């Protein structure tokens with residue numbers, strides 16, 4: 001069943017940051033859609049069988065951090 005989760009990413013400063021996060025998180029297993037709001041840091045992930053740790057790791061891979 002599809003679900004949606006919200007995270008807050010810290011450290012993004014421009015469109016390239018935003019694109020990097022969207023690309024890395026979009027490659028996580030089960031993820032079907034990613035929305036990133038640069039100004040608020042809001043990361044909305046939609047998909048099935050989402051794994052918080054995998055999302056956090058993908059954000060870290062892009063060079064940013066999820067505020068928990």
Ligand SMILES: [Cu+2]
Nearest residue numbers: 013014016017
């Ligand atoms: Cu940037």
